[in-house]
Amino acid sequence: MDYIRTDADGQLTLTRSTEFLFLPSCLYGFHNTETTVETARSGRTVYCHKGTLDLPEEERICSCGQRMHINSHPDIYIRHLCIGGSLSCLLFPHNQLRCPGCGATKSQHISFKAAGHLITDALYEYTSGLLASGTYTNKQVAEITGLGKNTVKAIDKKRLQELYTTDNGRKLIKPERQAKYLGIDEFKLHNGRRYATHIIDLETGHVLWIQNGKKKQVVYDFIDHVGMEWMSGVEAVACDMNSDFQEAFEEKCEWIQPVFDYFHIVKNFNDKVVSEVRKDEQRRLYEEGNIEAARALKKTRYILMSNRSTLQKKDDDAASGRIIHKGSPLFKMEDIKRKSGYEAKYDTLLQENKLLFTLDLVKEKLSAAYTLADEARMAGAISDIMDICQATGNKHLLWFEKMLDTHFSGIIAHATYKISSGKIEGINQKIKTLRRHGYGYPDDEYFFLKIMDMSRKKYIRNEPSHRIYD
Ligand SMILES: [Zn+2]
Numbered sequence: 225m226d227y228i229r230t231d232a233d234g235q236l237t238l239t240r241s242t243e244f245l246f247l248p249s250c251l252y253g254f255h256n257t258e259t260t261v262e263t264a265r266s267g268r269t270v271y272c273h274k275g276t277l278d279l280p281e282e283e284r285i286c287s288c289g290q291r292m293h294i295n296s297h298p299d300i301y302i303r304h305l306c307i308g309g310s311l312s313c314l315l316f317p318h319n320q321l322r323c324p325g326c327g328a329t330k331s332q333h334i335s336f337k338a339a340g341h342l343i344t345d346a347l348y349e350y351t352s353g354l355l356a357s358g359t360y361t362n363k364q365v366a367e368i369t370g371l372g373k374n375t376v377k378a379i380d381k382k383r384l385q386e387l388y389t390t391d392n393g394r395k396l397i398k399p400e401r402q403a404k405y406l407g408i409d410e411f412k413l414h415n416g417r418r419y420a421t422h423i424i425d426l427e428t429g430h431v432l433w434i435q436n437g438k439k440k441q442v443v444y445d446f447i448d449h450v451g452m453e454w455m456s457g458v459e460a461v462a463c464d465m466n467s468d469f470q471e472a473f474e475e476k477c478e479w480i481q482p483v484f485d486y487f488h489i490v491k492n493f494n495d496k497v498v499s500e501v502r503k504d505e506q507r508r509l510y511e512e513g514n515i516e517a518a519r520a521l522k523k524t525r526y527i528l529m530s531n532r533s534t535l536q537k538k539d540d541d542a543a544s545g546r547i548i549h550k551g552s553p554l555f556k557m558e559d560i561k562r563k564s565g566y567e568a569k570y571d572t573l574l575q576e577n578k579l580l581f582t583l584d585l586v587k588e589k590l591s592a593a594y595t596l597a598d599e600a601r602m603a604g605a606i607s608d609i610m611d612i613c614q615a616t617g618n619k620h621l622l623w624f625e626k627m628l629d630t631h632f633s634g635i636i637a638h639a640t641y642k643i644s645s646g647k648i649e650g651i652n653q654k655i656k657t658l659r660r661h662g663y664g665y666p667d668d669e670y671f672f673l674k675i676m677d678m679s680r681k682k683y684i685r686n687e688p689s690h691r692i693y694d
Contacts, residue, residue: 250346251304251336253278254314268370269310277316279332290325302334303343303371305350311370314344341375348379355380358678361661377670384673396676399425399432399450402457405641407485407648408469410438411655413668420672421469422651424679426462429647431679434672443472452477460641462648464488465631482634486594487645489635493590493624498583500620505577532588535566582616586624594638602639606632654678 249256256275264270284292297317304312319332338348347369354365355376366376385393403425410421421442423433433449435442447455460481463469470482509518541548542564549560586609593605606628613625628635658674 251314251344253280253335254316264311264370266370271307271310271312272315273304273312274315277318277332277334279319283333284321286323286326286328288323288326288328290323292321292323292328292330294319295322295329296320300334301342302337303347305344305347306368306370341378343371343375347371351376351379352383355383356677377667381667381670381673384670384677388673388676396433396449399454400430401425401428402454403427403432404457404459405483405643406432406458406461407643407651408443408461408463408467409488409648409652410464410467411652414659414666414671420668422655422675424647424651426643426647429650429679431651431676434675436668438467440468440472443469444476447476455480460637460643462643464492465627465634466492470634481637481641483637483641483643484631484634485638485643485645485648486590487649489590489594490587492627493587497586497620497624501579501583501618504620505579532567532584538562538566539564539568579616579618582612582618582621586612586621596639597642599636599639602636603632606635651675651679 254275254277256273258274260272260274262270262272279294286292297319299315300318302314304314306312318334320329321332322329336344336346338345341348351365351369351371354360354368355362360368362373362376362380365371366373369376371379388397389395390397405426407424407426408421409424410419412418413420418436419438420434420436421438422431423442423446424431433442433446435445455477456479458477458480460483461470461473462483462485465484465488473480473482506518509515542562546562547559548562551557551559589605589609589612593602593609596602596605610625610628613621613628616622655675658671658678
């Protein structure tokens with residue numbers, strides 16, 4: 225067995241000095257008398273540092289003034305920082321004190337133990353730092369630190385509560401700065417049936433508010449939370465025209481201009497018009513007995529939802545012989561090059577079907593309209609689109625035309641309030657990633673705090689090294 229011994233007057237005896245390093249432990253009051261090398265159930269090596277903990281005389285004095293007795297001293301086992309891939313722990317007798325006068329009892333204070341966990345402050349801080357970096361999933365942090373996933377989650381939740389809540393975790397913090405533009409959107413929770421709503425500062429991308437449900441009440445509660453003075457600094461709010469959030473904002477703060485952003489307009493158009501028209505067309509072709517054409521249409525979802533410029537880019541890549549998948553002689557794989565003909569396929573589809581051609585036209589005109597910085601010109605462009613929809617007489621396009629009509633002023637407001645879709649889309653992607661990593665279940669509160677954290681990317685994990693020597 226490998227070991228290090230300390231003799232009675234605290235002198236370390238090194239019988240095999242080439243086998244050990246002595247490191248500062250920062251474990252004040254702890255005297256390491258012996259270190260054994262053991263194997264954990266997981267198969268990982270554990271350096272078990274056995275020893276004793278100083279009991280200062282002043283800690284033995286009871287509040288009544290008498291000197292307390294040591295009643296018992298059961299061994300306590302505390303996890304400490306890993307050494308490379310190996311785990312380490314401390315094992316020492318933990319004094320339990322009792323006052324012979326008043327009968328009060330207490331456990332000896334351990335200065336280096338993290339509150340609520342059988343781990344050292346150093347391991348707690350290290351774990352918390354890994355979580356704050358946003359680089360690792362909880363599972364990876366558990367692996368790196370050797371802690372169980374429940375402990376990792378508890379440390380993370382505490383970290384998030386300290387950052388984003390006040391009043392003992394009962395209230396969210398107020399926004400860190402005055403926002404000029406807000407974005408509001410709903411997202412699905414883990415079971416896919418319930419919804420929650422988030423409100424973001426569109427300039428920073430920070431999530432300011434999250435609440436269960438997708439009703440107007442979310443907006444009322446948010447306004448209560450930030451207060452009217454803060455709201456008076458908000459000029460516009462970007463939202464989906466398929467919701468009634470803008471009405472709630474207008475009811476309470478009539479100066480706020482709702483803006484219907486490009487991301488949501490296109491999403492509505494793809495989901496509610498393109499998909500439906502394609503399904504109708506497929507059904508019609510089947511009914512007419514044109515099975516081959518119906519099957520061909522079935523595979524066109526991606527092509528129909530793409531922009532012509534995306535398809536052109538793919539064809540250009542093909543022409544320049546761009547490799548999209550690198551081959552390997554080791555695994556008998558050849559390079560895969562981009563196939564061409566995306567745009568040609570698109571054109572064939574459009575020729576076969578006049579309605580599909582209209583969808584294409586509407587999409588290109590929407591994209592062009594959203595680049596305009598002048599409300600009058602944008603109004604003209606959107607009116608053109610409405611005329612085209614109207615002319616088709618198709619029920620899905622008529623629905624879209626009506627949608628544009630009833631939200632007209634909020635759509636053309638985009639020309640004045642340059643609200644990019646990037647932040648809204650970015651948040652949606654981050655929420656999806658988090659849900660995939662399993663943070664969505666079963667603790668929604670943790671999931672929501674995690675979303676708030678992910679939206680605030682800037683973080684310095686390690687202080688610059690010169691700070692240590694200041
Ligand atoms: Zn006492």
